[in-house]
Amino acid sequence: MFNFLMFNFFKKKTVTQTPLPPTTPTASQETRGKDRQPGNARAVLYNPQLVPVLKSEHKQMLNISTTILAAVDQQNFAKVSQQLHNLDTLLRAHLLKEHVELYVYLEYILTKGTQAFAEVHRLRLEMERISSDVTAFLNIYQTVPVNAATANKFRQDFENIGTVLDKRILREETVLYPLYKPMEGYKTK
Numbered sequence: 001m002f003n004f005l006m007f008n009f010f011k012k013k014t015v016t017q018t019p020l021p022p023t024t025p026t027a028s029q030e031t032r033g034k035d036r037q038p039g040n041a042r043a044v045l046y047n048p049q050l051v052p053v054l055k056s057e058h059k060q061m062l063n064i065s066t067t068i069l070a071a072v073d074q075q076n077f078a079k080v081s082q083q084l085h086n087l088d089t090l091l092r093a094h095l096l097k098e099h100v101e102l103y104v105y106l107e108y109i110l111t112k113g114t115q116a117f118a119e120v121h122r123l124r125l126e127m128e129r130i131s132s133d134v135t136a137f138l139n140i141y142q143t144v145p146v147n148a149a150t151a152n153k154f155r156q157d158f159e160n161i162g163t164v165l166d167k168r169i170l171r172e173e174t175v176l177y178p179l180y181k182p183m184e185g186y187k188t189k
Contacts, residue, residue, distance in 0.1 A: 044108045046182040050101050054177065057094045058169050061087060065162060072151055072158075080146045080154075088138045095131050099124075102180060109183050116179060123176050130168055137161050 064087045071079035103124045110117040137157060146154045 044105050046105060047101055051177045051180055054097065055173060057090060060090055072155055075148060077146050084138060084141055106179055120179065130164055134161055
């Protein structure tokens with residue numbers, strides 16, 4: 001009866017957004033790379049494993065979400081609570097990786113004033129708002145655990161959060177992650 005829409009992008013990869021133009025290093029970016037020497041605290045390194053790890057975490061979040069919904073259906077509220085904790089832990093680690101590695105790198109290598117830089121900055125601010133809402137949701141249901149009396153409200157809230165995350169993950173994987181690529185002459189992890 002319930003058709004969970006969370007993370008539908010795994011099933012269909014239709015993108016209606018116009019892709020951003022490819023970025024090429026500018027003179028200022030080429031100069032920036034010169035301060036990326038070992039021991040330099042300002043160095044921002046490219047990590048070739050970052051995007052695959054982030055995408056894998058998206059899939060893990062899907063699996064946890066599916067498990068949560070099945071546990072609600074089975075009225076296994078102890079499992080719901082456990083899986084909410086797992087989702088919270090994974091989501092916080094995922095967001096930290098994005099903030100510390102992805103956004104810092106992209107905002108460093110992209111030229112201010114370009115469409116790509118503006119889009120990355122906009123997506124970063126959007127994710128801060130979404131993460132605040134999702135974290136508040138998780139805190140509520142970890143403080144006041146889901147039970148038979150709250151299960152329907154929980155499901156409704158979870159569907160709403162899932163729809164928002166579904167759209168966000170699609171944008172990350174189709175717009176944001178393709179911008180994350182090594183710049184020639186830059187060190188990698």
